[in-house]
Amino acid sequence: MTDQSRIRLxxxxxxxxxxxxxxTQLRAFSRFLxxxxxxxxxxxxxxxxxxxxVHHWLFTHWTKxxxxxxxGEMQQLSSGSSGTGRLLGSSSKSFFFHCTVSYTVGGKSLxxxxxxxxxxxxxxxxxxxxxxxxxEILYESGxxxxxxxxxxxxxxxxxxxxxxxxxxxxxxxxxxFAAKVRPIGS
Numbered sequence: 001m002t003d004q005s006r007i008r009l010x011x012x013x014x015x016x017x018x019x020x021x022x023x024t025q026l027r028a029f030s031r032f033l034x035x036x037x038x039x040x041x042x043x044x045x046x047x048x049x050x051x052x053x054v055h056h057w058l059f060t061h062w063t064k065x066x067x068x069x070x071x072g073e074m075q076q077l078s079s080g081s082s083g084t085g086r087l088l089g090s091s092s093k094s095f096f097f098h099c100t101v102s103y104t105v106g107g108k109s110l111x112x113x114x115x116x117x118x119x120x121x122x123x124x125x126x127x128x129x130x131x132x133x134x135x136e137i138l139y140e141s142g143x144x145x146x147x148x149x150x151x152x153x154x155x156x157x158x159x160x161x162x163x164x165x166x167x168x169x170x171x172x173x174x175x176x177f178a179a180k181v182r183p184i185g186s
Contacts, residue, residue: 030176030178034171034177036172037168037171040168041168041172045165058138061140061141062141064136064137065103067136067147068103068133068134069101069129069131069132070100071131074095074096075098076094078092078093079092094119096116096117098114099114099131101113103139103147110145112139117149135150136149
């Protein structure tokens with residue numbers, strides 16, 4: 001292809017894009033937006049596959065047990081900019097309940113440290129775990145002192161990821177197919 005033919009092709013593409021009717025431009029934008037939404041849904045489906053694998057791995061390599069919260073304290077995690085004023089940056093605070101739990105593994109009583117899910121609100125962190133409360137945990141079979149919450153309400157789940165994928169996929173497909181349909185008389 002020669003330079004002159006490339007210039008003509010670019011000119012034709014630019015002219016057709018700028019001279020297109022509003023209906024044609026709307027269809028082109030709808031098709032583009034539909035494709036973007038379908039791509040986001042593919043990412044969400046991929047994420048759900050990964051989450052499914054992690055969930056399976058956790059429940060095959062970790063063991064579920066009941067633990068009792070013995071004691072603990074409210075803690076705060078701060079992150080953000082080094083500035084002091086509002087204009088220089090922002091910071092965020094997260095609260096969590098750091099506690100000691102007692103649980104039984106193979107007839108032997110163990111104690112370990114556990115954190116509640118982080119929350120931007122102090123009251124949420126205070127009510128998630130409290131002394132004397134029974135909580136389900138998972139402990140690593142090879143290292144029983146390594147524990148985590150079994151049912152963390154703030155974790156992204158497989159079903160949540162699939163729902164998000166469908167929320168992107170359905171409108172994306174509708175937009176992509178609606179953009180291909182030509183009105184009668186066109």
